[in-house]
Amino acid sequence: MKVDVLLGLQWGDEGKGKVVDVLTPKYDAVTRFQGGPNAGHTLEFEGQKYVLRSIPSGIFQGGKMNIIGNGVVLDPVLFRQEAEALAASGHDITRQLYISKKAHLIMPTHRVLDAAYEAAKGDAKVGTTGKGIGPTYTDKVSRNGLRVGDLLSGFDEKYAIAKRKHEVILRGLGYEYDIAALEQEWLEALDYLKRFPLIDSEYVVNELLREGKSVLAEGAQGTMLDVDFGSYPFVTSSNTICAGACSGLGVAPRNIGEVYGIFKAYCTRVGAGPFPTELFDETGERLCELGHEFGAVTGRRRRCGWIDLVALKYAVMLNGVTQLIMMKSDVLDGFDTVKACVAYKINGEETDRFPFDITEGIEPVYVEMPGWKTPLSKMTSESEFPEEFNAYISFLEEELGVPIKIVSVGPDREQTILRYED
Numbered sequence: 001m002k003v004d005v006l007l008g009l010q011w012g013d014e015g016k017g018k019v020v021d022v023l024t025p026k027y028d029a030v031t032r033f034q035g036g037p038n039a040g041h042t043l044e045f046e047g048q049k050y051v052l053r054s055i056p057s058g059i060f061q062g063g064k065m066n067i068i069g070n071g072v073v074l075d076p077v078l079f080r081q082e083a084e085a086l087a088a089s090g091h092d093i094t095r096q097l098y099i100s101k102k103a104h105l106i107m108p109t110h111r112v113l114d115a116a117y118e119a120a121k122g123d124a125k126v127g128t129t130g131k132g133i134g135p136t137y138t139d140k141v142s143r144n145g146l147r148v149g150d151l152l153s154g155f156d157e158k159y160a161i162a163k164r165k166h167e168v169i170l171r172g173l174g175y176e177y178d179i180a181a182l183e184q185e186w187l188e189a190l191d192y193l194k195r196f197p198l199i200d201s202e203y204v205v206n207e208l209l210r211e212g213k214s215v216l217a218e219g220a221q222g223t224m225l226d227v228d229f230g231s232y233p234f235v236t237s238s239n240t241i242c243a244g245a246c247s248g249l250g251v252a253p254r255n256i257g258e259v260y261g262i263f264k265a266y267c268t269r270v271g272a273g274p275f276p277t278e279l280f281d282e283t284g285e286r287l288c289e290l291g292h293e294f295g296a297v298t299g300r301r302r303r304c305g306w307i308d309l310v311a312l313k314y315a316v317m318l319n320g321v322t323q324l325i326m327m328k329s330d331v332l333d334g335f336d337t338v339k340a341c342v343a344y345k346i347n348g349e350e351t352d353r354f355p356f357d358i359t360e361g362i363e364p365v366y367v368e369m370p371g372w373k374t375p376l377s378k379m380t381s382e383s384e385f386p387e388e389f390n391a392y393i394s395f396l397e398e399e400l401g402v403p404i405k406i407v408s409v410g411p412d413r414e415q416t417i418l419r420y421e422d
């Protein structure tokens with residue numbers, strides 16, 4: 001068997017959590033391969049809403065194995081809060097969740113460094129989630145990181161060395177901080193972490209494949225936040241694209257199967273950075289309100305705009321997407337017309353290639369289509385779709401060259417419509 005990968009094609013928050021939960025019954029194991037608690041993946045079922053940050057979204061479906069892979073950065077404090085909240089709501093995950101020994105640990109000083117670097121950037125700040133993601137990946141790459149497996153031997157000395165390095169940097173930046181309370185909580189949370197099986201996840205995942213078991217890899221963030229191909233430097237610090245699943249799990253490229261690319265029927269972005277189709281008018285406001293576009297974790301307002309097919313085509317190419325999933329179609333229900341950006345006009349010239357720099361000077365070229373003016377959220381099959389909505393889907397499929405196999409019409413698990421049943 002192969003690993004199927006589900007990943008965001010926009011700037012994150014596409015609805016990955018919801019769809020991973022929906023797809024999990026088809027799989028034996030669900031894994032996370034990059035990112036950390038900067039993610040906020042929302043699931044809704046049986047009238048309950050859950051937000052997951054480090055724990056894979058397969059955790060609610062009947063005892064399936066869930067694995068936090070080596071490419072993830074883990075904050076023990078936030079992980080503990082997340083796991084304990086699940087336990088309090090009746091979901092004991094201790095026998096279902098496995099953690100890679102090679103995942104890197106987010107230290108209290110990483111969070112402080114995140115804030116200090118942002119402060120030092122002034123107006124150019126990235127608008128990070130403040131969870132220490134960038135500094136932790138920086139330490140990983142510069143070979144100063146601390147890994148989950150270090151908990152098993154020589155931890156105290158390794159921690160002291162890493163912390164001392166951070167203190168020197170923070171002193172150099174003249175940044176005031178106090179981590180005493182956080183550090184105590186962090187050290188206690190490390191003990192909590194040891195309740196979970198700490199594994200060589202690359203062996204476990206490859207053995208599952210050899211045994212004929214199916215594995216789903218759940219991306220975090222989105223392609224436009226990828227550290228190499230996103231809107232750099234306004235990106236996250238990991239490879240969010242499909243290739244990240246190979247390095248973040250230890251799976252060979254030839255063992256990747258389906259690549260599910262997930263996108264909203266419009267587009268959002270949270271934090272700073274360029275966003276060519278952003279709407280600053282009433283329409284943008286309306287999308288935000290109807291889509292409840294506020295961060296799952298930070299509560300920050302998400303910026304809204306029309307769908308950007310230049311960026312989406314780029315994302316389809318980078319990830320080798322084999323099937324598309326369109327989310328939040330219901331949010332566009334009431335619009336008289338809907339727009340899709342099909343090209344960028346730069347210095348008077350039109351292009352459908354995603355440029356090196358999208359900071360300024362980009363004028364989106366739109367195609368405008370009739371809206372469907374029909375509520376989609378109670379529909380249960382494709383046969384109920386209004387003609388205009390079918391036309392929107394066909395237009396997107398044509399432009400992107402990949403079939404849209406799942407359409408989501410509401411936040412609940414049940415509000416998911418499968419097209420082309422396999």
Ligand code: GDP
Nearest residue numbers: 013014015016017040041042328408409410411
């Ligand atoms: P993720 O980070 O990709 O998992 O996405 P988030 O959970 O951050 O954001 C997606 C939001 O949209 C969540 O509040 C979901 O409950 C909600 N959602 C998901 N699918 C739909 C949908 O089809 N329609 C509507 N109205 N909301 C949806």
Ligand code: IMO
Nearest residue numbers: 012013038039040127128129220221236270271
């Ligand atoms: P999910 O998995 C949306 C954004 C932040 C900021 C930039 C860098 O829920 O889709 P970081 O803390 O990673 O250093 O912040 O990336 N960002 C996200 N935006 N969804 C996410 O995750 C995000 N994770 C990070 O807002 O602009």
Ligand code: MG
Nearest residue numbers: 013040041296
């Ligand atoms: Mg999210």
